[in-house]
Amino acid sequence: MMARDWGKNSNVSQLRGKLGGCCGCSYRRTTLFVCSINIVVALYVLRTLYASIYLYSSQDSASNVVRYTPDQILVMEESARLRKAAEPLELPRLVKQLEKRLHREETVELPLPLKRKITDQILERLKGLNATASIGEQREAVEAWRKEKLREVDQLIVGNVTSTSTFLVEEAGLLKTAIGSNWAFLSEEIGLWIPMEVVNKEHDDKPDGEEEIEEEVLPGRPLPPECHAELHTDYDGIAVRWGLTHHKESAADCCQACLDQAKYAKPGEKKCNVWVYCPSETGCYSPDVYEHKNQECWLKYAEQPKLNFKDRYSEQYRNAHPNAPLVVPWASGVITR
Known part of the structure; x- marks a missing residue:
């Protein structure tokens, strides 16, 4: 009797174990399934919100866009075509070519010893003139020297060394240019600035035998007498206006x-003064x-104005300052009151 009851109890325990295992497995699966559904729903909601925000911003941006009619678009296209056709294409091309050409010419840099040799030869040619030599005679002397040297350079280039x-032969190429x-450019660089002569060709009514009066002039409008302009002159003084940042169109404007x-x-x-x-x-x-660049205008004060440089830089000064040009390039004046 007891054995029979024990067997029944054992069967009941096995049945409960099976039922418990089955129920536990079903619970985990149900939990996983529900969580998966929740995740999918959450992702769908987030996607819907993002899409609605993007659509709203796109509509708002589109509402700010200016819409043109087909006629307006045609007018704008025609205007762009006319502007493009009116552009001076040939002129900028020619200007660029000219700039390149000038740049090539101006970048011919002579060695300092060769530049000094040229300057010394020109100075010797000018020293050979009379003290009363006119500007025209000075210019003719310099031009004669230049032509002589061009012929000499041509002979050096073809190998005819005398x-x-x-x-020197190796200097011929640079000298030719x-x-x-x-x-x-070279004459300006070495300071060889000989003013132009003023010759009245329209009214040639001077008496016979009277020499034409030569006058040195500065570019720009004539200077008033109170300016007392002096070419190739540099006066000393205390600067009341710094010339590096003070430029004028002419010497008359500077005065x-x-x-x-x-x-x-x-x-x-x-x-x-x-x-x-x-x-x-x-x-x-x-x-x-x-x-110091072109059109610099220095305003100075001096109780007793005195010269820094006049006419030409001395040979002694040029030996101490190799970059100094032949003549003083500045123009100055002392205003008396």
Whole structure:
């Protein structure tokens, strides 16, 4: 009897174990299934929200876009075509070619010993003139020297070296360009600035036997007498207006600036009575550390104005300053009141 009851109890325990295992497995699966559904629903909701926000922003941006009619679009296209057709295509091309050509010419840099040799030869040619030589005679002497040297360079290039040659064969190529097509740039660089003569060709009514009066002039409008302009002259003084940042179109404008500064100077302020102007297109030499450019206008004050340089730089000075040009490139004037 007891054995039979024990067997029944054992069967019941096995049945409960099976049922418990089955129920446990079904619970885990149900939990995983529900969680998966929740994740999918959450992702769908997030995607829907993102899509609605993107659609709203796109509609808002589209509402701010200006919409043109087909006629307006045609007018704009026609305007763009006309503007493009009106562009001066040939002129910029020619300007670029000219700039490249000028750049090639101006970048011919002579060695310093060769530049000094040219300067010394020109100086010797000018020293051979009379003290009363006119500007025209000086210009003719320099031009004669240049033509002689061009012929000499041509002989050097073809290999015809003579004992009278003043230049070396290896210098011929540079000299051909320097004193040929690049002569204007070189003459400005070494300070060889000979003013133009004023000759009245329209009214040739001077008496017979009377020489034509030669006059040195500066570019721009004529200077008033009170400016007392002096070419190739550099006066000293205390700067009341810094020329590096003060440029004028002409020497007359520079002198007028000096007159105006003195007229409207404040009490206790130094009044301009010396003006110094750079008329050279390639700039003006000065022994300081600055690069002095064309149209610089220095306004100065000096109780007793004195000269820094006049006419030509001395040979002794040029030996001590190899970069100094042949003549003083500045123009100055002392205003007396």
